Amino acid sequence: MPDTPTPSAPDTAAPASPRPAAPPAHQAADSRERAGGFYCLAEQPWIPAHAQGALTGYGLRGLLLDAHRIDRLALPVPPAESALLRLLAAVTARISGLDDPDMPADQWHDTRRRLLARGRFDEPAVNSYLDKWTWELFHPTRPFLQDPALARQCTKTSGVNKLVFGRPAGNNLAWLSAHADTRPQPVPAAQAAWHLLLWHYYGPSGTCSSRTVGATTAGQLRAGPLRAALSFHPQGRTLFETLLLSQTPYRGLGQSEEDLCPWEEPGPPDPLRPPAEITWPGRLLTARSRHALLLVADADYRHAVDAYVTWATLERPLPATDPFVITLTDPTKEADRRDTVRRADRHRGAWRDLDGLLLAGDETTGVRRPEVFTDLNEWPPDLTAHVTVTVHGFDQDSKTRDHLWYSGHTPAIWTWAQEHNPDLALRISECRQAAEVLGAHLIRAANRAWRESTRPSPADGARPGEDGGRPPSAWARESTARYWPRAESLFWDLVRHRTQEAAFPAFAAEAARCLRATLTPLLHHYRGAGPALARAVRALHTAGAAPAPPVAPQEPQ
Known part of the structure; x- marks a missing residue:
């Protein structure tokens, strides 16, 4: 998709x-x-x-x-x-x-x-x-x-x-426009x-x-x-x-x-x-x-x-829930700031929101499907098997910058919904979560390998620490650019064919392959890159063997 x-x-x-x-x-x-x-x-x-x-x-x-x-x-x-x-x-x-x-x-x-x-x-x-x-x-x-x-x-x-x-x-400068x-x-x-x-x-x-x-x-x-x-x-x-x-x-x-x-x-x-x-x-x-x-x-x-x-108005907008958006709920925030909507992201494939559509959702999941899809059981059965979803996004910041608009189309997915096929819906959710978790760990591992390979070692011999808040390194950006198209193919393979295979190890292996493909040509250019790559690959396989909570990835700059 x-x-x-x-x-x-x-x-x-x-x-x-x-x-x-x-x-x-x-x-x-x-x-x-x-x-x-x-x-x-x-x-x-x-x-x-x-x-x-x-x-x-x-x-x-x-x-x-x-x-x-x-x-x-x-x-x-x-x-x-x-x-x-x-x-x-x-x-x-x-x-x-x-x-x-x-x-x-x-x-x-x-x-x-x-x-x-x-x-x-x-x-x-x-x-x-x-x-x-x-x-x-x-x-x-x-x-x-x-x-x-x-x-x-x-x-x-x-x-x-x-x-x-x-x-x-x-x-504004007209770099790429005749206007x-x-x-x-x-x-x-x-x-x-x-x-x-x-x-x-x-x-x-x-x-x-x-x-x-x-x-x-x-x-x-x-x-x-x-x-x-x-x-x-x-x-x-x-x-x-x-x-x-x-x-x-x-x-x-x-x-x-x-x-x-x-x-x-x-x-x-x-x-x-x-x-x-x-x-x-x-x-x-x-x-x-x-x-x-x-x-x-x-x-x-x-x-x-x-x-x-x-x-048109200087007043603050009144709260409202649009029926065509996925709602994300963070229970740790104040009530008036708890709900947000899924933002458009030109780097994010539509398949990564499939479980947000297929799972009915509740207060514990933190994700609610669009209201327009909450009455699936009331749809005529012959129609349910044919309805697809059109996804429209406009990647913008919250103020003035517009990046890219795009659209996507799903297959006819509603026979996979939790109301009709709960096992398949949960399998889709498991595979999507595994892809997200390992994608986040890939950014973390690539960033750490980059730091260990490009910075002088501290006097006590300890490896460089984390760079909190900094954007992903070039190695992380290249690795994730390789990872997500391959992760989509792996996702559909695990959902349709390899249905009994554990999802987390499979995505860990894919993330490790992408990291190796990025770093192998650079091993002769950076002292310590080989050991850093080995440690990063080991960390990815460890993450895949024992699933951890998702690590929030930093958006590429």
């Missing part, structure tokens, strides 16, 4: 729960009549998708009406696809009636099974919902997911390069929509264009709700199945506020008011942004030529 780098039966659906009153007439006019105007996202083909062997562009309406014929989305920007899947999940909840918090759990699951058996979305429900709201990207008074007040509240624009992730903006703020290139509207989603979900913290609201002037951002997070999405045989499997039943204790998505609100939120309650499913999936944006269009509304990017 390697990561794949990306450049990129009733006859009717359940009735929808009551929705807010429609907006003013100039906003609620039939969107089909406005498709050629301000770039209507319900009609314009801004969403690429694979359908029956061809890559086709869709608007929201066509995407939902043809969801049963579409295999999967194909956005070339994985985190934008992850954000779009959340938006589509919220829309699906609306048009399917699965957004009713008063519906008992058994009835909710029965309703979803009936919808899956029906095989497609109800066309009147799709049209009724989409026609109720404004979806224009460049609408003069209600642009989609934007705040038109920024044009008067900000003293200047941020520039179109600021909008597009990957383009250098401001004083510069002195020659800004327009962004096609479809791509502008992708990056608009990126900002709302994965946007950075730090400085931004100054915004004045009343007597408050500020120019600081908080990071987006999914910044640096790794997302796991169910992938059905069709997009229709994917969107229904992306639903979760309501498990709260009651909602004191009406659940609204941003486009269902009467207007953009007041940036000085405390944030609204995180209600299910609309606000949870679509309304946790901490950024405010406004795109500036060209004359024909087909490109963004400038943008305002600034803060």
Whole structure:
């Protein structure tokens, strides 16, 4: 399951729960009549998708009406696809009636099974919902997911390069890009929509264009709700199945506020008011942004030529659990800091999170699978055998630096889950843990061998001590670069074929082979490298013979 780098039966659906009153007439006019105007996202083909062997562009309406014929989305920007899947999940909840918090759990699951058996979305429900709201990207008074007040509240624009992730903006140097703020290139509207989603979900913290609201002037951002997070999405045989499997039943204790998505609100939120309650499913999936944006269009509304990017709120974010992330719990920390999410890491293969998906998890494991996968027993059996997982990651630091976005795809893994095959799920967990533990010991052993080979021995003859907190040595980086691809192959071999073999000794032997391959060409260049290598190999085999708690590896620099 390697990561794949990306450049990129009733006859009717359940009735929808009551929705807010429609907006003013100039906003609620039939969107089909406005498709050629301000770039209507319900009609314009801004969403690429694979359908029956061809890559086709869709608007929201066509995407939902043809969801049963579409295999999967194909956005070339994985985190934008992850954000779009959340938006589509919220829309699906609306048009399917699965957004009713008063519906008992058994009835909710029965309703979803009936919808899956029906095989497609109800066309009147799709049209009724989409026609109720404004979806224009460049609408003069209600642009989609934007705040038109920024044009008067900000003293200047941020520039179109600021909008597009990957383009250098401001004083940043353009080492590997043809873009510069002195020659800004327009962004096609479809791509502008992708990056608009990126900002709302994965946007950075730090400085931004100054915004004045009343007597408050500020120019600081908080990071987006999914910044640096790794997302796991169910992938059905069709997009229709994917969107229904992306639903979760309501498990709260009651909602004191009406659940609204941003486009269902009467207007953009007041940036000085405390944030609204995180209600299910609309606000949870679509309304946790901490950024405010406004795109500036060209004359024909087909490109963004400038943008305002600034803060949407100065308040601390309210706690919320996204249903598509793995949650890690550290019981030693304070309650409000105990839970974190699995971070995206370009050096970490998706197979290393398999047991986090397959094991049900409890308070003792410290790992909880994404909530979207907690009701596996309620899935139709014929569907369980075909559902895969799409993994979308955006390797970022917690503030401003973006490293790499990527995606990965698992095989159909859910027949291996603890609910269906507990022995196999535990074997997968054992092998993954062995790989992690020996990978950490490999870094430690390679670092120690490097120190022993490159530093003068102390006067008392003792070997050099540990270098706490320092980054891995060149030997450790090269050894782990060899180890992890081989560890993945060994993992699948132990899970599928060598099922009775002890996992820890097998990974210890692999780690030792990788260390030897790294150090053998260097033995004649460093005095003491031979004995240091022998001691390191012995330490790895000892670690494999008697499994120890994992040693936290240091991330390569």
